[in-house]
Amino acid sequence: MHKAQDPHFAERVRASFARQQAMLLIGATMPVVEAGYTEIHLPFRPEITQQHGYIHGGVVGMIADSSAGYAASTLTASEASVLTVEYKLNLLAPADGQLLIAEGSVVRYGRTLIVTRAEVFALKHGKKNPCALMQQTIMTVHGKKEMPGP
Amino acid sequence: MHKAQDPHFAERVRASFARQQAMLLIGATMPVVEAGYTEIHLPFRPEITQQHGYIHGGVVGMIADSSAGYAASTLTASEASVLTVEYKLNLLAPADGQLLIAEGSVVRYGRTLIVTRAEVFALKHGKKNPCALMQQTIMTVHGKKEMPGP
Amino acid sequence: MHKAQDPHFAERVRASFARQQAMLLIGATMPVVEAGYTEIHLPFRPEITQQHGYIHGGVVGMIADSSAGYAASTLTASEASVLTVEYKLNLLAPADGQLLIAEGSVVRYGRTLIVTRAEVFALKHGKKNPCALMQQTIMTVHGKKEMPGP
Amino acid sequence: MHKAQDPHFAERVRASFARQQAMLLIGATMPVVEAGYTEIHLPFRPEITQQHGYIHGGVVGMIADSSAGYAASTLTASEASVLTVEYKLNLLAPADGQLLIAEGSVVRYGRTLIVTRAEVFALKHGKKNPCALMQQTIMTVHGKKEMPGP
Numbered sequence: 269m270h271k272a273q274d275p276h277f278a279e280r281v282r283a284s285f286a287r288q289q290a291m292l293l294i295g296a297t298m299p300v301v302e303a304g305y306t307e308i309h310l311p312f313r314p315e316i317t318q319q320h321g322y323i324h325g326g327v328v329g330m331i332a333d334s335s336a337g338y339a340a341s342t343l344t345a346s347e348a349s350v351l352t353v354e355y356k357l358n359l360l361a362p363a364d365g366q367l368l369i370a371e372g373s374v375v376r377y378g379r380t381l382i383v384t385r386a387e388v389f390a391l392k393h394g395k396k397n398p399c400a401l402m403q404q405t406i407m408t409v410h411g412k413k414e415m416p417g418p
Numbered sequence: 419m420h421k422a423q424d425p426h427f428a429e430r431v432r433a434s435f436a437r438q439q440a441m442l443l444i445g446a447t448m449p450v451v452e453a454g455y456t457e458i459h460l461p462f463r464p465e466i467t468q469q470h471g472y473i474h475g476g477v478v479g480m481i482a483d484s485s486a487g488y489a490a491s492t493l494t495a496s497e498a499s500v501l502t503v504e505y506k507l508n509l510l511a512p513a514d515g516q517l518l519i520a521e522g523s524v525v526r527y528g529r530t531l532i533v534t535r536a537e538v539f540a541l542k543h544g545k546k547n548p549c550a551l552m553q554q555t556i557m558t559v560h561g562k563k564e565m566p567g568p
Numbered sequence: 569m570h571k572a573q574d575p576h577f578a579e580r581v582r583a584s585f586a587r588q589q590a591m592l593l594i595g596a597t598m599p600v601v602e603a604g605y606t607e608i609h610l611p612f613r614p615e616i617t618q619q620h621g622y623i624h625g626g627v628v629g630m631i632a633d634s635s636a637g638y639a640a641s642t643l644t645a646s647e648a649s650v651l652t653v654e655y656k657l658n659l660l661a662p663a664d665g666q667l668l669i670a671e672g673s674v675v676r677y678g679r680t681l682i683v684t685r686a687e688v689f690a691l692k693h694g695k696k697n698p699c700a701l702m703q704q705t706i707m708t709v710h711g712k713k714e715m716p717g718p
Numbered sequence: 719m720h721k722a723q724d725p726h727f728a729e730r731v732r733a734s735f736a737r738q739q740a741m742l743l744i745g746a747t748m749p750v751v752e753a754g755y756t757e758i759h760l761p762f763r764p765e766i767t768q769q770h771g772y773i774h775g776g777v778v779g780m781i782a783d784s785s786a787g788y789a790a791s792t793l794t795a796s797e798a799s800v801l802t803v804e805y806k807l808n809l810l811a812p813a814d815g816q817l818l819i820a821e822g823s824v825v826r827y828g829r830t831l832i833v834t835r836a837e838v839f840a841l842k843h844g845k846k847n848p849c850a851l852m853q854q855t856i857m858t859v860h861g862k863k864e865m866p867g868p
Contacts, residue, residue, distance in 0.1 A: 290474035324440035330476025356506035356656040506806040590774035624740035626780025656806035
C-alpha cells in the first residue's frame with residue numbers, strides 16, 4: 269500500500285534500531301521491516317516485569333512507540349530522521365505471554381507529520397492476544413545526524 | 419490538597435515500586451512519595467539511550483506512566499491495585515541531561531477512575547528543562563494480589 | 569464479529585441519539601446501527617464551519633466521539649448507559665466535502681471499560697477522503713436514567 | 719509568561735473567532751484573549767445537550783479545542799495560521815451548569831509545533847467545577863488565507 273522513496277530503507281531502519289541501546293537492554297528485536305510497517309518482538313524476561321509479574325506497561329509502550337516510529341521512518345528520504353511528537357496508548361489486557369509482538373504501521377504519510385498506529389499482541393500458548401493499541405504523531409526532521417553506533 | 423485514606427500509603431507504594439523489575443533494569447528510583455504525588459528519578463546511562471544518544475522516548479514514557487500511576491495508588495484503599503487504562507504523552511524536547519525527573523500527580527480522584535498527569539524534566543547543568551507531558555487514566559481494581567517481590 | 573446482548577439494541581440506540589439535541593443542532597443523522605458499529609452522517613452547512621470555510625474540527629470530534637460511543641452502546645445491556653471517559657483525535661486533513669461520515673466501532677469490549685475507535689471521512693465528488701482518526705475509552709454505567717426526549 | 723510577537727494578536731484572534739460560524743451556532747464567545755491564553759464561554763442552552771440533559775461532550779471538546787488553538791494563535795506571527803494536529807480530552811464530570819468556561823493555554827511554543835492544554839469548568843450556583851482536561855498539539859502554517867467573514 270505504501271511506497272518507499274528510499275530503496276535502502278530496510279537497511280537504514282535496521283541500522284538505526286541497532287543503535288538504540290534501550291532496545292538491546294530490554295531484549296527487543298525488529299525481525300520485520302516493510303514499507304510503512306515494522307514489527308518489534310520482545311521475549312518475556314523477569315527483568316522487564318512490573319509488580320504483578322507481567323511485562324511492564326511502560327515497556328509495552330516502548331515497543332509500540334518504536335515499531336510505529338520506524339514504520340514512519342521506512343517512508344522518509346534517506347537523510348531524514350523522525351521524532352515522536354506524541355502518542356496515546358490504551359492498555360487492553362495484561363502483557364501476559366512468552367513473546368510480545370508490536371506491529372507498527374503508517375496511517376497517513378504527510379510531508380511534515382506522519383500519523384501512525386501500533387497494535388501489541390501477547391503470544392501465549394500459540395494464541396495472539398491483543399494487549400495494547402496506540403495512535404501516534406511523528407515529525408520528519410531533515411538532516412539530523414545520528415550518534416555513532418555501539 | 420489530596421488526603422490519603424491509607425495511613426501507610428508511602429510504605430505500600432514504595433514496596434510495590436521495589437517489585438517492578440523493569441524500573442530496576444533502567445535504574446529508576448522513587449525518592450518522593452506524597453499523597454497524590456510521586457517522583458521517579460532516572461540517571462543517564464548509555465544503556466537506556468536511543469539512536470541519537472538521548473534517553474529513549476519509550477523510557478521517558480515508562481517513568482511518566484509509573485510516576486502518575488503510583489500517584490493514583492497513594493490515594494486508594496490499602497487492598498486495592500491500580501491499572502493504567504491509557505495515557506497520552508507529548509515529547510517536548512530530547513531527554514538530554516544527567517538526570518530525568520518524572521513528577522506524577524492526581525488531577526481527579528474518582529471511585530473507579532482516577533485522572534492523573536505527569537511532567538518529565540531533564541536536569542542539565544543545574545537547569546530543569548521540560549521534556550515530556552502526559553495525561554493518563556487509571557482504574558482502581560479491588561483485591562488483586564501482587565506477585566512476591568524479588 | 570461482535571454479538572449484542574440486547575436484541576433491541578438498534579431501537580434503543582436510535583432513540584438515545586434522537587434525544588441528543590446537539591446532534592440535531594448540527595444536522596447529524598445516524599443511518600447505520602449494527603452490533604459494535606454505527607455511522608453518523610453530517611451534510612456540509614455554512615453554520616458548522618470554522619474560519620477557513622471547512623467543517624469545524626470540533627464538530628468532526630463531536631461526530632467521531634458519538635459514533636464510537638454509540639458503537640459501544642450497541643453491546644451493553646439494555647438498562648446500561650455509556651459515558652465517554654476520554655478520546656484522542658488526530659485531524660488528518662481539512663473536513664472538505666459535501667458530507668462527513670463518522671464510522672465508530674468497538675475495538676475491545678470489557679465489563680467496565682470499552683475501547684473504541686472512529687474514522688471520519690469527507691465525501692467530495694464521490695471520493696471518501698480520510699479526515700480524522702480517533703481512539704476512545706468508554707465506561708459502562710448501570711441504571712443511569714436518561715432525560716425525557718424532545 | 720509568554721510574549722506575543724504580533725502586537726495586534728488580540729484583534730487578529732478575535733476576528734478569526736468571529737469567522738467561526740460553528741462557535742456562533744452553539745452560542746460561544748471569547749471574552750478573554752491574552753498572550754498564550756484565551757477563554758471561551760458557553761452558556762447552557764437545551765439545543766447543545768446530549769441525552770441526559772447535560773451539555774454534549776462533543777461540544778465540550780469543541781470549546782476546549784478552540785480555546786487552546788487560539789491560545790497558540792496569540793503567539794504566532796500575524797500572517798501565520800494554526801491547525802489542530804491532534805488532541806486528547808478527558809471528561810472529568812458531566813457538563814452540568816449555567817455556563818461552561820474553557821481556559822486554553824500554551825505549554826510549549828515551538829517553531830513548527832505548539833503544545834497546549836485546556837481545562838473546562840462548569841459554573842453552577844457560583845461554583846466552578848472541573849469538567850474536562852485536554853492536551854493538544856498545534857501546527858503553525860505560514861501564509862494560509864482565511865475565508866472572508868460573514
